[in-house]
Amino acid sequence: MVLTTITLCSAFPSSSSRTAGISPSHHLRRHTKCIPGTYSLHNSGIAPCYECPPGSFSNVSGALNCTPARTGSYVPVSGATTDIPCPPGTYTTRSGSASCVACLPNVKCPRATATAPDSVSRRRSHIYLPNPSSSLAATRILRRPPKCEKPEEKACPVYSGGTGLSSKVKVASYECVNVANDLESCGGCPDPASSLGTDEAHSGGRDCSTILGVDSVRCEGGKCILASCRPGFVLSKDGERCEVASQD
Numbered sequence: 001m002v003l004t005t006i007t008l009c010s011a012f013p014s015s016s017s018r019t020a021g022i023s024p025s026h027h028l029r030r031h032t033k034c035i036p037g038t039y040s041l042h043n044s045g046i047a048p049c050y051e052c053p054p055g056s057f058s059n060v061s062g063a064l065n066c067t068p069a070r071t072g073s074y075v076p077v078s079g080a081t082t083d084i085p086c087p088p089g090t091y092t093t094r095s096g097s098a099s100c101v102a103c104l105p106n107v108k109c110p111r112a113t114a115t116a117p118d119s120v121s122r123r124r125s126h127i128y129l130p131n132p133s134s135s136l137a138a139t140r141i142l143r144r145p146p147k148c149e150k151p152e153e154k155a156c157p158v159y160s161g162g163t164g165l166s167s168k169v170k171v172a173s174y175e176c177v178n179v180a181n182d183l184e185s186c187g188g189c190p191d192p193a194s195s196l197g198t199d200e201a202h203s204g205g206r207d208c209s210t211i212l213g214v215d216s217v218r219c220e221g222g223k224c225i226l227a228s229c230r231p232g233f234v235l236s237k238d239g240e241r242c243e244v245a246s247q248d
Helices: 135-143
Strands: 038-040 049-051 126-128 153-161 169-178 214-220 223-229 233-235 242-244
Touching: 223 233
Parallel strands: none
Antiparallel strands: 038 049, 126 169, 153 169, 214 223, 233 242
16 A cells, blocks of 8 residues: 655755654743744743744744644745745645645646645646636536546545635635545545644545644555654544643
């Protein structure tokens, strides 16, 4: 069985996976507020401080957590104080990205900050888009997922919108994915409402790459297999999530 581990590539020097070490900033004296680009596990936001991992940032002193990169933006390195808009010719479809995906050749590329691409990652075998010349045809296509050619694949929706609390999420297209080992559609099609990969969708799908506090994860047999958690988090007893470590 092919296993998919989270691998993040970008034009910047960075780790090849989300197993990059996150070291505390020991040079800060105790009772000193953590600087931007880091976060604290102490309620007062003081040292020891930990660098925000790729895909997240903090822009204030004394942060208690890191902010995921916005949809359409990315953070390629640790310790960042802001996210970076995807350059022309690339895109992201979710928050918390450490890199942007290049648009396929001869396919219209969305705006650099688009939330739904006209194409998807090369590891997805097919992309189905509504016909822009016919609103009726578009509606029919979106309501009726295509049949995937490979038996192990499932047609999952690609969502757009939903960047704000009041924003509406809609289906922009469909893509055929192998839900047995696809990191972002593990076990089924994830629900956009299941935030941070914590909950499974009605279909049983989960985006393993967005699990809060995860350090290394893969999709195997339709289940997210968590190998390790970031500093300050511990693996739950059932192995399904990373929990904030007790400060006792």
